[in-house]
Amino acid sequence: xxxxxxxxxxxxxxxxxxxTAETLWFNYTATTSDYVLYCYNILFLFLIFxxxxxxxxxxxxxxxxxxxxxxxQPKVRFSVNDYFKCYSxxxxxxxxxxxxxxxxxxxxxxxxxxxxxxxxxxxxxxxSQLIVYFLIEDYTNYWIHRLFHSKxxxxxxxxxxxxxxxxxxxxxxxxxWAEVLILGIPSFLGPAxxxxxxxxxxxxxxxxxxxxxxxxxxxxxxxxxxxxxxxxGGADYHDYHHYxxxxxxxxxxxxxxxxxxxxxxxxxxxxxxxxLQQLRDDSKSNxxxxxxxxxxxxx
Ligand SMILES: [Zn+2]
Ligand SMILES: [Zn+2]
Numbered sequence: 001x002x003x004x005x006x007x008x009x010x011x012x013x014x015x016x017x018x019x020t021a022e023t024l025w026f027n028y029t030a031t032t033s034d035y036v037l038y039c040y041n042i043l044f045l046f047l048i049f050x051x052x053x054x055x056x057x058x059x060x061x062x063x064x065x066x067x068x069x070x071x072x073q074p075k076v077r078f079s080v081n082d083y084f085k086c087y088s089x090x091x092x093x094x095x096x097x098x099x100x101x102x103x104x105x106x107x108x109x110x111x112x113x114x115x116x117x118x119x120x121x122x123x124x125x126x127x128s129q130l131i132v133y134f135l136i137e138d139y140t141n142y143w144i145h146r147l148f149h150s151k152x153x154x155x156x157x158x159x160x161x162x163x164x165x166x167x168x169x170x171x172x173x174x175x176x177w178a179e180v181l182i183l184g185i186p187s188f189l190g191p192a193x194x195x196x197x198x199x200x201x202x203x204x205x206x207x208x209x210x211x212x213x214x215x216x217x218x219x220x221x222x223x224x225x226x227x228x229x230x231x232x233g234g235a236d237y238h239d240y241h242h243y244x245x246x247x248x249x250x251x252x253x254x255x256x257x258x259x260x261x262x263x264x265x266x267x268x269x270x271x272x273x274x275x276l277q278q279l280r281d282d283s284k285s286n287x288x289x290x291x292x293x294x295x296x297x298x299x
Contacts, residue, residue: 053169133190140186
């Protein structure tokens with residue numbers, strides 16, 4: 001809730017006229033508590049976990065022949081029932097863990113100083129903070145993920161997420177409840193170190209989940225905007241981690257590729273890519289027809 005009674009009070013406090021966006025924010029949040037604003041994350045996450053995977057499902061159902069060439073593991077097929085089962089498992093976890101975690105974690109958001117006040121952050125401020133959040137999350141997630149691949153961590157916790165050796169969009173948040181809780185830490189660290197506005201925080205939570213859904217989609221579409229992000233891993237990169245399964249010691253990073261490169265945990269993936277390229281080159285030189293299609297098919 002904003003500490004200004006009127007628009008005039010707000011303009012006096014920030015010593016300038018409010019922009020249109022700030023006026024809208026003022027009007028909307030004047031009578032809404034900060035706790036309720038924070039809890040909007042529950043609604044946003046529900047919408048993202050539901051609608052973004054649905055986009056991939058409908059794309060597969062309606063344009064199967066057209067998008068087949070971009071499927072990373074083309075021999076693996078899931079029925080609509082499989083998708084529904086995954087979604088219902090994710091929603092059960094959402095109701096029992098993710099939602100309650102959001103409801104009780106508000107004091108930590110207040111403590112680190114996420115603000116709802118005016119002025120609103122500039123586009124530059126939002127973008128730079130989001131970049132920092134992604135980098136911090138990626139680095140921390142990398143090491144936690146490596147720990148999850150220890151014998152105990154994998155058997156007790158992480159193998160649930162690896163039930164999908166060919167991941168699907170609905171399976172991005174599919175994990176053991178302890179993994180859901182523990183991986184909340186990397187997501188929280190960025191805003192804790194560089195606290196920003198509630199709008200930036202909403203965007204961060206939303207974009208991180210959309211990114212996770214894309215990397216678990218099972219499709220490596222060439223037109224995704226994330227292809228233009230330097231050192232971005234993407235669907236093909238993380239799919240390989242699931243493809244190898246429990247023994248995987250490759251591609252631990254959640255977003256970028258630099259951690260795996262620095263710590264030498266991308267060697268299996270690089271070797272796999274070289275092998276596929278070699279097969280394609282051989283096929284071409286032999287006049288075969290298997291050279292077409294994406295460069296990342298795992299068959
Ligand atoms: Zn893993
Ligand atoms: Zn995964």
